[in-house]
Each structure stands twice: as structure tokens, then as C-alpha cells.
Amino acid sequence: MNETRYLPRTALGLLIEAIQDGGYRVIGPRPEIGQGGLAFREISGVEDLPQGVVDHQSPGRYRLEGSGSARNFSWANTASAIKPYVFAPREKLWRVVRKEGRLSFESMQHELQKTAILGVRACDLAALAIQDAHFLEATYRDPYYKARREKLLLVAVNCSHAAATCFCASTGDGPEVVSGFDILLDELDEGFLLRTGTTRGAVIVADLPCEPASSEQIRQAWDQLQHCREQQRALPPASELAGFADKLDDPRWAEIAERCLACGNCTAVCPTCFCHREFDSPALDGVSTERWRDADSCFNADHSYIAGQIVHPGTRERYRQWMTHKLLSWTEQYGRTGCTGCGRCITWCPAGIDFAEEANIILAKKGAAT
Numbered sequence: 001m002n003e004t005r006y007l008p009r010t011a012l013g014l015l016i017e018a019i020q021d022g023g024y025r026v027i028g029p030r031p032e033i034g035q036g037g038l039a040f041r042e043i044s045g046v047e048d049l050p051q052g053v054v055d056h057q058s059p060g061r062y063r064l065e066g067s068g069s070a071r072n073f074s075w076a077n078t079a080s081a082i083k084p085y086v087f088a089p090r091e092k093l094w095r096v097v098r099k100e101g102r103l104s105f106e107s108m109q110h111e112l113q114k115t116a117i118l119g120v121r122a123c124d125l126a127a128l129a130i131q132d133a134h135f136l137e138a139t140y141r142d143p144y145y146k147a148r149r150e151k152l153l154l155v156a157v158n159c160s161h162a163a164a165t166c167f168c169a170s171t172g173d174g175p176e177v178v179s180g181f182d183i184l185l186d187e188l189d190e191g192f193l194l195r196t197g198t199t200r201g202a203v204i205v206a207d208l209p210c211e212p213a214s215s216e217q218i219r220q221a222w223d224q225l226q227h228c229r230e231q232q233r234a235l236p237p238a239s240e241l242a243g244f245a246d247k248l249d250d251p252r253w254a255e256i257a258e259r260c261l262a263c264g265n266c267t268a269v270c271p272t273c274f275c276h277r278e279f280d281s282p283a284l285d286g287v288s289t290e291r292w293r294d295a296d297s298c299f300n301a302d303h304s305y306i307a308g309q310i311v312h313p314g315t316r317e318r319y320r321q322w323m324t325h326k327l328l329s330w331t332e333q334y335g336r337t338g339c340t341g342c343g344r345c346i347t348w349c350p351a352g353i354d355f356a357e358e359a360n361i362i363l364a365k366k367g368a369a370t
């Protein structure tokens with residue numbers, strides 16, 4: 001079934017149960033108690049989803065407020081992306097043991113559960129495609145990422161509201177989901193429009209009490225998406241991003257560095273950042289050692305330690321590296337920028353540094369905010 005159908009709101013729980021009956025644990029948006037945000041966490045049913053909640057985001061700020069509506073997906077995006085479900089922040093890769101004078105290597109491929117993520121946004125699917133290009137389509141194919149990716153079922157929900165930090169329309173990645181989903185929903189007040197993008201998505205929804213969608217419901221969903229587009233700000237157009245090559249000595253980098261704490265929050269929340277480091281953890285028995293991998297950040301000094309020196313010695317150089325890699329050299333590597341316009345690096349920057357606005361200023365395109 002890939003035509004647009006209508007699913008009443010009362011049947012959302014049945015969709016979650018159908019996914020669980022397919023052997024998946026279900027990850028969905030959950031309010032993080034004490035953190036003030038939404039994060040993708042395991043849910044047991046529809047009762048765990050936020051309801052009537054809208055997010056207010058701005059540089060360095062994320063707040064949830066009740067809207068009084070019955071909607072479960074009336075927020076723009078979650079604090080955490082879906083990245084941790086494919087690229088683990090920390091994991092053991094292998095272990096080696098010395099036995100009778102020989103080294104024996106043991107793979108640490110873990111038993112993985114099938115995982116469905118409910119509430120994925122267009123910017124997150126675009127980011128996943130970028131991570132796929134890095135981990136699955138480059139010269140090295142990462143078996144740890146691949147194993148998780150193959151177990152993933154994606155239930156996307158089109159946005160009905162954009163946060164003040166969103167700019168996915170200008171990167172060409174949203175707000176409408178066009179590919180990469182198994183099941184796609186548009187949330188309306190009374191229920192959902194539902195489409196499937198894969199056979200396994202179609203199997204899961206086959207027995208749900210769907211009805212034909214009316215032309216009025218399809219128009220409402222379209223209007224919501226259009227409203228999202230109109231609410232958004234913009235990055236400079238792709239055709240102008242090559243201009244960063246002439247801006248490496250721009251004084252703005254030093255001004256940003258006066259505010260930037262080099263904390264790496266922006267790279268941690270970014271759904272496309274994949275930098276990591278590997279290290280050994282030898283046991284004290286002298287006969288075994290483990291190899292670990294954890295997420296790293298270009299804001300860490302030792303991330304650029306090469307041949308006895310730190311290539312990016314100060315915050316100025318590290319912020320410049322972060323932005324110019326995303327918006328300039330990433331295109332040479334992967335054929336597109338490394339930014340899908342989710343705005344998380346703006347919201348979760350404790351110094352309130354606005355990535356989109358800074359890009360506009362550096363390329364002399366002021367007035368990023370709408």
C-alpha cells in the first residue's frame with residue numbers, strides 16, 4: 001500500500017502494537033524529565049508519547065509548552081537525533097588475547113534487536129543518508145554501523161511546525177519527507193495521513209483500520225508543510241558556499257572564538273557528524289587488550305594532533321574547521337554539504353552561537369532570521 005490513506009488518531013496505538021508484533025522495539029519522542037526537552041527513547045505504547053506539546057527553540061534555548069491539542073507530533077525536532085541508534089557514542093570493537101604465544105582476535109559484534117524509530121523528521125532522514133554515505137558507501141564499510149542500520153525501521157512524520165532554529169528548506173532536506181522511510185505519517189487534528197515506502201512498512205500497516213484519505217485532508221497536510229517552509233530562515237544558497245574558501249582569514253572567526261567554549265555540544269547533537277577516535281584499553285593481566293571507539297569532536301585539541309603537532313591549535317581554527325568542513329569541503333567528499341538544517345547546533349550551543357546566522361555573516365549575507 002503506498003497510496004495516501006487516513007488512520008484515525010485512536011488507531012495510533014494499533015500502529016505501535018503492529019510494529020512491536022513485527023519484533024521491533026519502538027523508539028519514539030519522550031519528554032526527558034528534568035532536561036526540558038524531547039529525546040528518542042524506548043516507548044511501550046502511545047501513552048509514552050508527548051501530547052499537546054510544542055517546542056520553542058532559539059540560540060541556546062529549548063522549552064516545551066502545552067498547546068492543549070491532541071497531537072503527539074506538534075513539536076519541530078528532538079534534542080537528540082537518531083544518530084546514536086546507528087553510530088554508538090561508545091562501543092567496544094574487538095578484543096585480543098595472547099594464548100600460547102599466539103594472538104587471538106575476538107570480534108565484538110553485539111546481538112542487536114530490531115529497532116523502529118517513530119517520529120523521524122525529514123532533516124533526520126537526510127542526515128541518515130549522509131551517514132550511510134560515510135559508513136556504508138566509502139572505501140571502508142563499517143560493520144558496526146551496518147549491523148544497526150539493517151535492523152532499523154523508520155516511521156517518519158512530516159513536520160507541522162518549524163522551530164525558529166530550523167532551516168531545512170534552504171538545504172533542500174525538508175520539511176517534507178520524500179524518501180528513506182518505511183512508513184510516513186502526516187498528523188492532522190483528528191488523525192493521520194499514512195503512506196508506506198517499503199514492503200516491510202506495507203506489511204506492518206496491512207491490518208490497520210485505514211480509510212481512503214479525503215482531498216481536504218491531503219490539502220490540510222500540504223498547507224502544514226507550506227506553513228513550515230514559510231516559517232523558516234535560510235543558509236546562504238549552495239551556489240555561494242564555495243565563497244568560504246576566500247574567507248579563511250575573515251575576522252569573524254576570531255569574534256566567534258571569543259564566545260565559543262569549544263565544548264563540542266554542536267558536534268554531539270549534529271545528526272551528520274561522525275568523527276570518532278579509537279583507543280586501546282589493555283587489561284592489567286598483560287595478556288589481553290580491548291579496542292574501543294567513541295565519538296570525538298573537531299573542537300577537541302587532540303582531534304587534530306598529527307605528526308607531533310595540533311593542526312587546529314585554537315578555538316578560532318576549530319570553529320572555522322567545523323563550519324568550513326560542513327559547508328565547503330564536505331561537498332568535495334560526499335557531493336553535498338554536511339548540514340541538513342535541523343538547527344540543533346544552534347539550540348544546544350550554550351553560548352547561543354547561531355550557525356546559520358554566522359554563515360550568512362561570513363559570506364556577507366546578513367539577516368538570516370525571518
Ligand code: SF4
Nearest residue numbers: 260261263264266349
Ligand atoms: S559553537 Fe557552541 S556548542 Fe559548538 S563548541 Fe562552541 S560553544 Fe560549544
Ligand code: SF4
Nearest residue numbers: 270339340342343345
Ligand atoms: S550543522 Fe547544525 S543545523 Fe546543520 S545538520 Fe548539524 S546540527 Fe543540524
